[in-house]
Amino acid sequence: MINSALLSRRQLLKTGTLGTVALLSGCEYSKLSRSTLLYSRGSLPYQWLKLLPNDWRSDSMVNSSEVVNRILSSHPDLVQVSDAWGQLLNPNDLAPLDTIPLFKELALFTEPITYIFKDDLLRKVALPIAFSPWLLVICNRPDLLARSSEGWHLLLDPTVRGRVVFPSSPRVLIDIAQRLEGGLETLPVLRRSVLSFDRYYGLNLLLNGDAEISILPAREAIPLLQEHPHLKGLLPNQGTILTWDLLVRPLLSQKALPIAWIQEAWKRPLLDHLIATGWVPPLPRARLQGALDKLKLPPEWKELLYPEESLLNKCSSLLPLDINERKRLQDIWTSVMV
DSSP states (O other), rough: OOHHHHHOHHHHHHHHHHHHHHHHHHHHHHHHHHHHEEEETTTSOHHHHHSOOTEEEEESSHHHHHHHHHHHHOOOOOEEEEEHHHSOOOOOGOOOOOGGGGGGGSGGGGGGGGGOTTTTTTTOEEEEEEEEEEEEESOOHHHHHHTGGGGGGGGOOOOGGGEEESSSSSHHHHHHHHSSSTTTGHHHHHHHHHESSSSHHHHHHHHHHHHHHEEEHHHHHHHHHHHHEEEEEOTTTOOOOEEEEEEOOOOOOOOOOOOOHHHHHSSSHHHHHHHTOOOOOOHHHHHHHHHHSSSSOHHHHHHSSSSHHHHHHEEOOOOOOHHHHHHHHHHHHHHHOO
């Protein structure tokens, strides 16, 4: 009687197997049913990511190139990209974001970057979530610092020939030239100042003393200035380029944006922590003033993170080029590189 009441070993194994399959299937279903945020590793602060709602999951790629390549194959619901890489996306693959209320909270200088495609100025498809000005970071050159009012013109000084690290984007160098007296005619001189076009490898050149100037976003520069007193940061008075982190939403996604989560990054105390790491949301300065005041940084460093309005008005973003503009600048760049 006892034996008849017990399950056979075979029945137990069968039941256990089915239970395991059901459990795994449930986990897989849960994973698939959650919305996905795709981002480039290191681009979103961990303290913010861990607040992502439970019905969302994050998926990180090694770099922005992998993020762009992964979008069509993994079908994410929300994607973080830089402004430069975002312009490589197909605008027809992105959903408009015009109706979300978050744009009303942003600073006015964010307006141009919300339209990241030259031929589509009727739809806001990008939500700016952070920005950073490009700076001159100068190593062991007090004589150059004494002439800081010259700004970008310091790059034309004969003593820095072959001692400057530029970003890999030719457009950054071209933009700098356009801010100088002489404009694009100064490009050959700027080209002679180049030691490297790789800011990541170039950091070693700067710290080792092989380079004397590197051009870096403030977000990356501030930690270096804190750790290496022989480095000094300078935001040129001619204005500078702003680099951006953006959120875009693929057209195929049916998921609502996690608006409350995005707004968490704009509130204290999380806002205090994010700004302390150099990650600055593009909100009106008055909204950030409390967090900026709390920073244990010299006042001049705070201005590197979020410039005063008079200087911010001289800054710009690398907006998309139409075919003719792209060809013109490519021809100029080719002639300089020969």
